[in-house]
Amino acid sequence: MPGTAVSGHGRRAAPDPPVALGVPTVDSHTHLDACGCVTAEDVRAAMDRAAAVNVTRAVTIADDLDGARFAVRAAHWDDRVHAAVALHPTRTAAVSDAERAEIEELARDPRVVAVGETGLDYHWDHSPPEAQQREFRWHIDLAKRLGKPLMIHDRDAHADVLRLLREEGAPETVVFHCFSGDAAMARECVDAGYVLSFAGPVTFRNSHDLQEAAVLVPEDAFLVETDAPFLTPHPHRGRANEPYCLPWTVRGIAALRGVPAEDVADAARRNAERVFGLGA
Structure with a gap:
């Protein structure tokens, strides 16, 4: 049962399921x-x-090379699952040519629908900004x-993420996973043609800037996500996702x-099918 699912990273057990x-x-x-x-x-x-x-x-989604291998396997195990592969910015302190080559090979798999998650994370100090930016540029390419x-x-890197996208020239489709900016950044991203994906934090009581962003994003420019096992939405924040x-x-x-919730669910489905080429 979901209530007894594996709890992730010290979190309390996952909650019972919501109404469908x-x-x-x-x-x-x-x-x-x-x-x-x-x-x-x-x-x-x-x-x-x-x-x-x-x-x-x-x-x-993959965080590292082992995660990328798993993601591709999982997408082949179950037709309801698709994969995205990349090296997470916190895993970029030392990346070899062999690792890049395998990520690229995995990314070519037809079950892989995106290159990610990649970008910048200035919250943690696991990888210096220079290394993160170098690998972000490689993933953009x-x-x-x-x-x-x-x-x-x-994460804590809005200006540099947007700058590197401008400098490198963004791909045709860009998704900001777990969008964490405010309304002004959301407008800038929408104007650039980017898609914003909202996760559990949009339900947190103190997320006023994020909530403003979620209101202004056009219906054809947002996705929804769990980022499980992290970021469990209210009212179960702190439990496994x-x-x-x-x-x-x-x-x-x-x-x-x-x-209505059905409007959001349906728009997110249609957008995911378009963005990731999932088909109806």
Whole structure:
């Protein structure tokens, strides 16, 4: 049962499932390996729990090379799962040519729908900014060469992320995973044609700037995600997250925008199908 799912990274056990959404939607960013999935059976069980609340597909994301290998395997194990592969900015202190070559090979797999998550993270000091920026530029180039969306991790680095995208020339499709900017940044991103993905923090009571951003983003420019096992939405903040928890975030965004939850869920599904080429 979901209430006894593996708790991630010291979090309390995952909550019981929410009421199912009235229409299907897509979790555009999750980490099934970090949720405790190891085998094909684990992946299917996690997606069965998600499907029970009408979260019918998910994109599982890589942080490092092992994660990239897993993400591709998981996407082949279950048709409801797609993959994104890259080296997380905190994993870029020392990257070899062999690692880049394998990431590129994995990214060419037809089940991989994005290059990510890549970007900049100035919150942690695991990798110096120079190394992060070098690898971010490489991932931008990779996404353009493969014609796949670029999925960005941006933590405390808004100005530099936007600057590097301008300097390198952004790929045709750019997704800001777990968007953390304010309304002004959201407007800048929307004007540039970027897609903003909202996760659990948009439901937190103190996230006023983020909530303003979620209201102004056009219906065709947002996605929804769990970033599981992290960032569990209100009212279960601090507990382990899984794709089946996404309805709480969908309903939180709907309340902010003053529309039915089904409108948000359906728009996010249509946007995910377009952005990631998932097909209807």
